[in-house]
Amino acid sequence: MCHHLGGFAHTPNAELMMLKMINNRKILLQGIHEPLAQTIIAPMRGYGTEVVAGVSVGHGGTRLAEIPVFDLVEQAIAAVGQIDTSVVCVPPDQVADAALEAIAAGIRQLVLMPHHVPPLDTLTLINRAKATGTVILGAGSAGLIVPDQFLLGSLDPQCYSAGSVGIIDRTNRIGDAIAWELTQAGIGQSVAVHLGTGTILGTTFPDWLNLFAHNEDTQAVVLLEQHLLGNKAAATVIPPDFPKPIIAYVAGQHLPFQAPISDASTSIAVQKVHPLPHTSTATEKVAAYKAAKIRVATTPKQLADWLQEVL
Incomplete structure (x- = not known):
């Protein structure tokens, strides 16, 4: 068992946060209706990863692949409880807004999957992450x-x-x-x-x-x-x-x-x-x-x- 592994490092408590990444697996998909998100739902869930909610503006109150969908991150947390990690799958020019919304809602681990995220946006996110104790994997991460x-x-x-x-x-x-x-x-x-x-x-x-x-x-x-x-x-x-x-x-x-x-x-x-x-x-x-x-x-x-x- 790789019980000491997982997650991200960017803070003095890096190893503790990595341990949390593996042991607490409540995952949110931001941009769940995007093609990128829809390609990873089945493999992740088939591997045992717990995708508890998705966010897609305008689709709140619906379900996708039996996953409840919300308009806002804070609505998802209110419904399913605290979320450990958000996987961001929105278009590149929307990644910064989505990630900042997740950080503001208290999510402290983010995976930025889209390629070609504007570098200034990524830099803004990294600075915000350091200020809040959030860790980020990506951009362009698989x-x-x-x-x-x-x-x-x-x-x-x-x-x-x-x-x-x-x-x-x-x-x-x-x-x-x-x-x-x-x-x-x-x-x-x-x-x-x-x-x-x-x-x-x-x-x-x-x-x-x-x-x-x-x-x-x-x-x-x-x-x-x-x-x-x-x-x-x-x-x-x-x-x-x-x-x-x-x-x-x-x-x-x-x-x-x-x-x-x-x-x-x-x-x-x-x-x-x-x-x-x-x-x-x-x-x-x-x-x-x-x-x-x-x-x-x-x-x-x-x-x-x-x-x-x-x-």
Whole structure:
């Protein structure tokens, strides 16, 4: 049982909040009538996740897939009791308003699933989250899974199996394929989390590394990164005395460099947090890992082989 795992870290009580994420599973779907939300309802509920309510303006008083729907978050809480986590599935330009509504209603864990959320909106949310003790996963996050226990978001549960490898994924959705390769090799996972594809993120590599460092059920950690996604390698934030084996896989190691073009608002917002958005190449990431003496697998099979050596 991965009873110490789950959730998010961004506060001094990070591990306690992560524990709460797994043990208290009352989930709200904001934007429940959106196609994104409707694709995750059945898999989440089929995996045992308790989706207690949905919010969709103009649909209050109805039900969708037997889930009660409300116009406002506070109405949902009044009807079903305190909610632990909200999964936000509204269109990108509505994410900030939806998340701020959830925070105002007392929900302290948010998953922002939509891609292309305006960076300034995400920055506003992160600042508000810090002020209220709220933790955020995303934007552009596919969620997290504790195999055989809990699914939150759009990860494919068929690819995962229970075990002792923690996965932190900062790619454009290759985590399922990597997990499947590990599962086929008999290597299960303690938890897998997709940080998101946004230029600015709520929780990041250091938050989850801290969790895995102290979790007795995680014996090794896999870091997944991608060419031109993010602006620096996770290797640059790994503590030198990290107590467990870490192996990385960087997708796109043989792709040519082509820096993305960012609009002015994105550049301004991201530079408040990072130097430049999405400019770190696979070559730079691999070099950073090697400098930190962390092995970088060139194929998923090699990743599985190396994990079998250290477990």
